[in-house]
Amino acid sequence: MRATARTAILGTLVCILLIFSCAGNAAAAETTTSGQVIVTGYSLDPKVFYPGDEGILTVTLKNAGSTPVNVGMPALLGGQFQYLNSKQMVPVGLLGAGGETAVSLQIKPTGSTTVGMAYPYFSVDYTVEGGGSVTNPVRVQIPIEIDDSDLSIQFIEKPNMISQGSMGKYKLRIGNPRAYQITGLTISISGDGITSKQDGYFLGTVTANNYTDIEIDIATAGDTNLIVKSEYRNGKNTHSSTVEIPVYVTGSSSVVISDLVATKYENKYKVTGTIYNPGLRDVSSVVVVAGPPAIPEGSYQAALGVIEGNDNGEFELSFSVSGEPTTVPIIVTYQDELNMYHQEQNVVSIIDYDLTPTEKPQTQSSPVMIPAFAVVGLVALGIVLRTRK
Secondary structure, eight states, X not given: OHHHHHHHHHHHHHHHHHHHHHHHHHHHHHTOOTTOEEEEEEEEESSEEOTTOOEEEEEEEEEOSSSOEEEOOOEEESTTEEETTTTTOOOOEEEOTTOEEEEEEEEEEOTTOOSEEEOOEEEEEEEETTSTTOOEEXXXXXXXXXXXXXXXXXXXXXXXXXXXXXXEEEEEEEEEOSSSOEEEEEEEEEOTTEEESOSEEEEEEEOTTEEEEEEEEEEESSSEEEEEEEEEEETTEEEEEEEEEEEOOOEEOSOEEEEEEEEEETTEEEEEXXXXXXXXXXXXXXXXXXXXXXXXXXXXXXXXXXXXTTEEEEEEEEEEESSOOXXXXXXXXEEOTTOOEEEEEEEEESSSOBOTTSSOOOOOOOOOXXXXXXXXXXXXXXXXXXXXX
16 A cells, blocks of 8 residues: 555656646747747838839837837838938837837838839847847848839820811820829820810829820811820829820811902992801801901891801802902901800902992883784784785
């Protein structure tokens, strides 16, 4: 019985020792500092940089252990990026067990940066509270894209006939080929000989690899370049680009005054003619007048109203003149579809006027006309009367 008791006691002691041994190992595992502070995420603003852009890298740190840590000064190492606010940065400080904190770094590509991907390292050291002065590094590589692509701006619709001086509707497509959105986009248009209904447009945000369309109304005095300037933001950085798009005139927008004919009645003139609209769009408020030295007489003005595209209207004017002019200007005013006024002019010769008639016809007494069948009848009647005698 004594041997059995001793064996039992020894077994109990061994078990107790094993229990204490396991407890000691568990305590050592909890106080380990290897990988206690980890990076749980990061964000970039902007997500894609232009060369020379400034941005913010925000890194989230977490204390995954069960003891507090002291987090030191964050840094950015290599990878063609500068750490702009390093002198203003202070140590992160105490981070409790299970706690998280965000660290923001102001960064910028270096002057020698080329487009493509850069891989700077976010770096920070920490010590475990109560664990002595042993420092533990955290190093995470951050991929950052650098892209110098400008916006794509081009016509996707334009009038079939681009007429000189006539307003036409054009559609521009502004494309963002970058892998990140642009914001605050504004467009302005100009150009030598370009007249526009509206000079500037606000388009706002264009998402990554997307586009936005805009309709513009412009007229051109001839072949020229439409200058389109875009201004926008990438993150907090302002950018601008300018493109020139050729615009070629393919027809005349001006109405055509033709078929002018002057007829003289005593000391007055009558002029007839045609107003032709060669454009594809209607013109309105069409009014034709005879300019000086014409003196208004009767219908010296003709209001034609609307003339549709590729159509014409006829007019008639009457006037007298002072002195001995050889020509009189015929002037037409009209409005385009944007209610912009235009004026065209031609001249009519009042020397080589139409000679038929040159004056009002004179009233004369006409002889009585006897029809041929009546003459035949009278002759027959005379023959009969002679026979009876």
